[in-house]
Amino acid sequence: MPQLENLLRELIRNGRWKAGERLPSEVGLAAELGVGRSSVREALRLLARDGLVDVRHGSGTFVADVLPAIAETPDVNELLRRARLLEAYEVRRALEVEAARLAARRARPEDVERLKLRLRNRQERIGDEASAFVDADLDFHRAVVELSGNAVLLGLFTTVEPVLREALVEMVEHETDMPDVSCSHADLLAALENGDVEGAIAATVENLEAALTLIRTESADR
Template identity: 50%
Template sequence: MPLDAVRPSPLVEQATARLREQITGGEWPVGTKLPGETTLAKELGVGRSTVREALRALAGAGLVQPRQGAGVFVTATEPVENWPTRLRRAAVTDVYEVRMAVEVHAARLAARRRTPDDVTAMRSALEGRRAASTADDAAFVDADIAFHATVVAAAHNPVLADLFTEFTPVLREGLIELLTLTGLRSDDPNTADEAHEALVRAVADGDAEGAAEVLRGELEDPFAADPTSHAI
């Protein structure tokens, strides 16, 4: 199948997509050596630098591998999913289980490592959550997640912070759906406020196990048989 020239912009993305089609479509089986940069550039109607960037993207997806002095070879016909892509496809229950592990440990670390500024940020976010109790479910969930983000930040562990940030979009959708389906806020618009207050107090007091226990209790599985018995 001949390669058609790509449109002017965005060149790298289009070149990458066109080359990926060749690979995933079986035109270049695993083990095949790709044409040289000059040949690919001519067929795609782009510069060699664009081809080089496209090949780098394909290598990042696990589809090709450059071999010094030999060229670029196809190593797979299906791209390896990156972490954000996998999270977007994950079940919210799976994400919630990861949230439990990440946040409970983060709360424990936060109680040990918090600074005065961290405690101030947590208290401010708690007030923001309370203010959002009069808003719709989406705004309340956003305020709730913003509060939990301050707890994770207080752990001062960039890996935990990155994990929390990565799964937040999926978590947000799941929590909004949970509130919509269960009407959890109907009788208590500011649900679980006492637990959140207790969490701030435990972190501020340096009570690591107390903070972990409060958060573990708060994050009891909201997708269990009786979800109305749980908080967010």
């Protein structure tokens, strides 16, 4: 995760941890930065490769006693925002693809009619303030998860929904090149109406990959 590596570089450059100081554990850094432990481990490996930190097995990871020159990196808050946004979208993709697959098999005509109303509400909120649009968008996607008939998927979605909402509101507010995924939403609805499993999966992937591609591309450019 390049953006996490850059974030840690920036924190070291700004003196968050002094030369020779021990960094928090991988678990502690992951919790503090809101990212996965494996991402922290990989970022620390790259920093060690570049001589910024010293990994001492059995003792921990320490800032190097003599730091090499550290190139300028993007704003810390922006890097942190993008790291969290990417992970939130990766979780969302995993949940919603499976939900769409099941919903295409189980949705009844009356369910699809109610879903049409939610999609219409989402479309009418385009251009409104970010929170109103995001609430309408998540209402539509929650309904699809509900139509999956899988209580575990719904429970997972309910658990991550607050994180998704926060990330999506930030995305709508900050991104200037947000992709228009109205067509993929319409395609998903049509697939559910027709019981088209592959079409429902394809529409969900198209919707979420558009945003994931934007996040990954802009993170790599920074």
